[in-house]
Amino acid sequence: MPGHSSTPVPSQRAYDGTMPLKITGAVSPELLDLPWSIPLETWPEDTLAALPRGISRHVVRFVRFSGRVLAVKETVGPMAQREFTMLKELGKMGAPCVVPFAVVDGRVDAVGEPLPAALVTEHLQFSLPYRALFSQALRDDTMDRLIDALAVLLVRLHLLGFYWGDVSLSNALFRRDAEAFSAYLVDAETGDIHAHLTEGQRRYDIDLARTNIIGEMFDLQAAEELDDSVDPLLLGDRIEERYKELWAMLTGKETFTDNVRYHLAERVKALNELGFDVAELDMTQTEDGRELSIRPKVVDAGHHSRRLLRLTGLDVQENQARRLLNDLDEFRVVTAREDDEVLAAHEWLDRNFEPTVRAVPRDFRRKLEPAQVYHEVLDHRWFLAKKKPNVTMPEAAASYVKNVLPARPDEEAVLGQEIGALPDAESEAPTETRAIRAWQSFPRTTKPAPKD
Amino acid sequence: MATVTYDKASRIYPGTERPAVDSLELDIADGEFLVLVGPSGCGKSTSLRMLAGLEDIDAGSIWVGDRDVTHVQPKDRDIAMVFQSYALYPHMSVADNMGFALKIAKVDKSDIRERVEAAAKILDLTEYLDRKPKALSGGQRQRVAMGRAIVRQPQVFLMDEPLSNLDAKLRVQTRTQIAALQRRLGTTTVYVTHDQVEALTMGDRIAVLKDGLLQQVGTPRDMYDAPANVFVAGFIGSPAMNIGTYAVNGDFAQIGTSQVALNREAIAGLKAEDNNRVVVGYRPESLDRVSPNTDGAIAIQVDVVEELGSDAYVYGSIPSDAPGAADIHFDAGDSEVIVRIDPRDVPKKGDTVWVKIREGEQHVFSSASGDRLSAAVHTDKAL
Numbered sequence: 050m051p052g053h054s055s056t057p058v059p060s061q062r063a064y065d066g067t068m069p070l071k072i073t074g075a076v077s078p079e080l081l082d083l084p085w086s087i088p089l090e091t092w093p094e095d096t097l098a099a100l101p102r103g104i105s106r107h108v109v110r111f112v113r114f115s116g117r118v119l120a121v122k123e124t125v126g127p128m129a130q131r132e133f134t135m136l137k138e139l140g141k142m143g144a145p146c147v148v149p150f151a152v153v154d155g156r157v158d159a160v161g162e163p164l165p166a167a168l169v170t171e172h173l174q175f176s177l178p179y180r181a182l183f184s185q186a187l188r189d190d191t192m193d194r195l196i197d198a199l200a201v202l203l204v205r206l207h208l209l210g211f212y213w214g215d216v217s218l219s220n221a222l223f224r225r226d227a228e229a230f231s232a233y234l235v236d237a238e239t240g241d242i243h244a245h246l247t248e249g250q251r252r253y254d255i256d257l258a259r260t261n262i263i264g265e266m267f268d269l270q271a272a273e274e275l276d277d278s279v280d281p282l283l284l285g286d287r288i289e290e291r292y293k294e295l296w297a298m299l300t301g302k303e304t305f306t307d308n309v310r311y312h313l314a315e316r317v318k319a320l321n322e323l324g325f326d327v328a329e330l331d332m333t334q335t336e337d338g339r340e341l342s343i344r345p346k347v348v349d350a351g352h353h354s355r356r357l358l359r360l361t362g363l364d365v366q367e368n369q370a371r372r373l374l375n376d377l378d379e380f381r382v383v384t385a386r387e388d389d390e391v392l393a394a395h396e397w398l399d400r401n402f403e404p405t406v407r408a409v410p411r412d413f414r415r416k417l418e419p420a421q422v423y424h425e426v427l428d429h430r431w432f433l434a435k436k437k438p439n440v441t442m443p444e445a446a447a448s449y450v451k452n453v454l455p456a457r458p459d460e461e462a463v464l465g466q467e468i469g470a471l472p473d474a475e476s477e478a479p480t481e482t483r484a485i486r487a488w489q490s491f492p493r494t495t496k497p498a499p500k501d
Numbered sequence: 502m503a504t505v506t507y508d509k510a511s512r513i514y515p516g517t518e519r520p521a522v523d524s525l526e527l528d529i530a531d532g533e534f535l536v537l538v539g540p541s542g543c544g545k546s547t548s549l550r551m552l553a554g555l556e557d558i559d560a561g562s563i564w565v566g567d568r569d570v571t572h573v574q575p576k577d578r579d580i581a582m583v584f585q586s587y588a589l590y591p592h593m594s595v596a597d598n599m600g601f602a603l604k605i606a607k608v609d610k611s612d613i614r615e616r617v618e619a620a621a622k623i624l625d626l627t628e629y630l631d632r633k634p635k636a637l638s639g640g641q642r643q644r645v646a647m648g649r650a651i652v653r654q655p656q657v658f659l660m661d662e663p664l665s666n667l668d669a670k671l672r673v674q675t676r677t678q679i680a681a682l683q684r685r686l687g688t689t690t691v692y693v694t695h696d697q698v699e700a701l702t703m704g705d706r707i708a709v710l711k712d713g714l715l716q717q718v719g720t721p722r723d724m725y726d727a728p729a730n731v732f733v734a735g736f737i738g739s740p741a742m743n744i745g746t747y748a749v750n751g752d753f754a755q756i757g758t759s760q761v762a763l764n765r766e767a768i769a770g771l772k773a774e775d776n777n778r779v780v781v782g783y784r785p786e787s788l789d790r791v792s793p794n795t796d797g798a799i800a801i802q803v804d805v806v807e808e809l810g811s812d813a814y815v816y817g818s819i820p821s822d823a824p825g826a827a828d829i830h831f832d833a834g835d836s837e838v839i840v841r842i843d844p845r846d847v848p849k850k851g852d853t854v855w856v857k858i859r860e861g862e863q864h865v866f867s868s869a870s871g872d873r874l875s876a877a878v879h880t881d882k883a884l
Contacts, residue, residue, distance in 0.1 A: 125665070212555070244516065252575060259605075260602060268593050
């Protein structure tokens with residue numbers, strides 16, 4: 050009989066205090082209220098925020114919890130604990146990854162049968178699974194930008210000594226980052242942290258990334274979400290190229306015979322422009338003293354976001370920070386505040402940034418992060434200025450809120466399901482922002498990589 | 502298909518003195534299923550990753566067939582890591598899910614179909630080839646992942662704790678399937694596990710490692726009947742072998758109150774550095790219950806009885822007031838003795854039972870080196 054199940058439906062009860070449930074991590078007694086005594090697959094709909102798309106190795110569900118969203122993944126206890134510890138460790142090292150929340154073990158069902166352990170992570174606000182981006186009005190280079198973001202993520206993880214073991218677009222989440230994307234590690238199950246990675250580990254990860262990306266593109270084509278004219282093999286090759294370029298820029302050795310100070314300053318500046326600070330540098334002189342080799346030893350991502358945070362207290366992503374800093378620099382010139390950076394930053398925050406993001410009505414605040422809104426308003430002002438010069442920020446913000454933002458989807462919590470079908474975005478062509486040099490980000494500003 | 506040879510291969514992590522894998526010498530035959538087993542940190546995964554190209558080989562070399570792969574990049578070694586990742590693509594057919602890596606390698610379309618069909622036949626997936634993965638059960642999806650590796654027709658399969666993310670029931674099921682599949686394919690396979698039961702049930706041969714050093718390599722039966730040293734003796738077998746260090750009086754070992762006759766070749770093998778002490782091991786099934794006055798009878802005080810239906814085990818101890826008991830040193834750090842007993846005649850907690858090591862079933866080791874001194878023991882226990 051359709052809809053009839055011969056197996057009794059387990060009672061959907063919350064933790065009743067009699068089971069030997071063991072929660073590691075979160076200091077949050079409300080976690081006990083979730084229905085741990087039933088398999089995740091059958092959790093009641095009113096607990097769930099959404100169902101994930103695609104086929105996963107494990108049962109995964111998104112759960113509403115005290116005003117936020119948590120991702121719950123069922124797996125065996127030791128694996129859940131291992132991944133929890135690894136994500137924690139990665140977070141401490143400053144890796145872009147999801148934040149682990151808890152491990153729940155010792156689950157049993159109503160009749161005392163054991164249930165799998167669960168790894169609970171916090172949902173990353175305003176992050177997008179790559180598939181969600183394919184149901185939106187797409188810029189033709191979206192896929193390139195996603196792959197570039199994944200390449201940056203892979204390089205950053207490798208610099209920290211993390212071997213991923215399963216690099217793919219599906220195992221990352223993406224956040225809008227000015228006109229680029231930033232990628233975050235979601236699934237660390239197959240990974241390992243080492244003091245240093247071997248060449249073989251890095252190459253294996255790159256090769257896996259290439260294979261997986263091509264597989265994901267074939268799948269998008271099979272779903273008719275990606276045009277057949279796109280060559281998945283070329284996209285697969287792109288990650289390898291981007292990775293190698295960035296890796297060489299960040300770790301390559303350069304040798305100079307003269308004007309070393311100048312070359313050194315140039316190298317540091319190039320790395321800063323890519324968004325990295327040089328924390329340690331190896332300098333080696335040849336025995337005859339005629340040559341000097343330099344090689345960055347420790348590089349930290351977040352050059353611009355750290356500077357913006359120091360000046361304004363705004364914690365945003367790297368390309369957003371680059372964009373905001375640019376606007377701040379322009380503000381200093383216009384207001385003749387070039388001598389006092391901190392004071393100017395304070396004024397800029399007060400007069401430009403805050404009024405602009407406050408211009409977004411409450412109903413629209415789930416659409417984009419404030420820094421991304423500011424970036425888009427700047428874009429919009431540039432677009433308006435083509436028709437009418439001297440557009441002020443309040444004017445641009447008002448026009449953006451009226452003409453652009455209503456058509457944008459809510460992206461605060463896109464949980465694996467498609468974003469609803471959207472009307473075509475306004476005819477504004479964001480690709481034109483490429484024309485403005487200051488808005489460019491890696492890899493477009495990369496100079497030819499130094500040879501090792 | 503090919504042989505695999507570790508020729509004094511070492512891995513020394515930068516900044517460490519002791520090699521993670523120390524001069525490993527291992528010949529794996531063409532088509533063999535070899536299991537690397539040992540406790541956490543023994544070097545088993547590192548050894549596998551050296552073969553995969555993920556760890557550097559700092560000394561020695563590794564060969565696949567007649568090719569030295571020591572400095573070859575992972576993707577050029579003609580080796581497949583299985584189960585590393587098996588996310589399936591929901592919109593692609595099962596056949597495409599299995600064959601897409603060949604498409605990337607620009608293998609001819611008809612050749613891809615042929616290889617996919619052959620793999621599907623082995624994996625019992627033929628009727629699902631044109632369906633989407635959604636239509637498959639969990640086990641079938643896992644077989645599709647296996648199929649991905651099979652269609653590449655690599656020389657060697659590598660599996661690093663592939664069952665670690667499965668629950669206990671599925672683990673037992675899957676290990677049987679993997680072992681059967683490997684036998685059907687005949688592809689040389691190196692498999693890493695920390696679980697000696699998995700090793701005993703799956704491998705043609707097992708290599709036991711500890712602290713980066715190969716302890717012994719042999720068939721499951723070899724490992725069980727003739728462990729080469731005290732470590733292997735304690736590691737292989739479930740429940741574990743009883744192992745203790747005892748004083749030697751002439752031809753006897755003093756075990757509790759009992760004088761247990763040692764076999765001759767063992768006594769002959771004792772050296773001055775053994776200091777008149779010997780390590781004796783006896784498996785739980787090598788003990789017979791006897792009357793207290795039997796020669797060589799050992800008194801065991803019963804702590805716990807575990808009844809498993811077909812078998813029962815006594816977990817007990819040799820009373821500490823027994824002469825010589827103070828000398829007893831067990832590998833596990835306590836004086837627990839496990840005895841398999843007749844489940845129809847079970848003692849109670851606190852009772853004393855007398856047991857005797859069955860003739861020819863002693864494992865005797867040097868107390869100085871830990872090396873085996875006695876000949877192989879032959880028991881009828883199924884592994």
